[in-house]
Amino acid sequence: MTNLKKRIGVDISVRMKLEDGLEWAIANDVSYVDFQIDRVPNALETFTEARCKPIRERCEKYGIHLGLHTLSGVNVAEFSPFFRDTVDRYLREYMDVLGRLGGEWIVVHAGYHFTADYDLRLKASLERLRHAIAYAEEVGALLLLENMNREPDDAEVHYLGTTIEECQILFSELKSPNLRWAFTSNHAHLLPEGIDGFLDAMDLDLCEEVRLADNLGDKEIHLKPGEGNMDFVSLFRRLESSGFKGHYMNGFGTVDDMLAGRDYFLRLLGEA
DSSP states (O other): OTTHHHHEEEEEETSSOHHHHHHHHHHTTOOEEEEOOSSTTSOGGGOOHHHHHHHHHHHHHHTOEEEEEOOTTSOSSOOSTTHHHHHHHHHHHHHHHHHHHTOOEEEEOOOEEOSTTHHHHHHHHHHHHHHHHHHHHHHTOOEEEEOOOOOOTTOSOEESSOSHHHHHHHHHHOOOTTEEEEEEHHHHTTSTTHHHHHHHHSOGGGEEEEEEOBOOSSSOOOBOTTSSOOOHHHHHHHHHHTTOOSEEEEOSSOHHHHHHHHHHHHHHHHHO
8 A cells, every 4th residue: 555645635626715725735745636616716717827827836846636526516418409518618628727737637427317318318428428538638638437426216316327337338438548437435335236346347447536435325425434334444455456556535524524534544554
């Protein structure tokens, strides 16, 4: 588990202004950070070259690996006129900002369906993601497709890319060096197959990022590690023994909770 402390990052998301979050990461020796840039003070359209240049320089100086995380509420599986074009533009703009920031990846999603329109939405999701991948190949962006959380069976709205079968379809249809996998372990913990079943079925060589939070296996809630029943020792051992060399991303509570979570993981693994 080489240099694991350096490889466990913090998903700052919308919790802080990007510049402030970057300084927090530098002060706390956090090398990997994730941000969402959909709203003030991190609204996407505010990231001009003038704003991005000092951020890029700080990341270079302190060895910060910066990623962006699109909003899962934006339905990538959109097929309605005008809206589908807006989704394409949304993803392109994220990639343009990533380039100006000197960022390294963007977490993306497959969208969602409304039960009765599953086939239409899956087809639209593949189309939108193909457009995004083509632009990523053009500008040199790396997209990480996240496996999403299961919703209750009787819910009308369900994410795509939730089940093993859906993830296999997406990655078999969307082959590109610019598309890799963000494995959200706590989402897999909600499935009947569990984390090990998910990893058994998927190609771990595609995995660039492993996202971490705890839960009780019954519903989507990002608990601090130790508050749920996930076996993190087993998870880390399996990934590291399988040759995973990517980064981990804490995604729960406050930034201080996630910093404490990094120490918790290191202590837990040390004791094990």
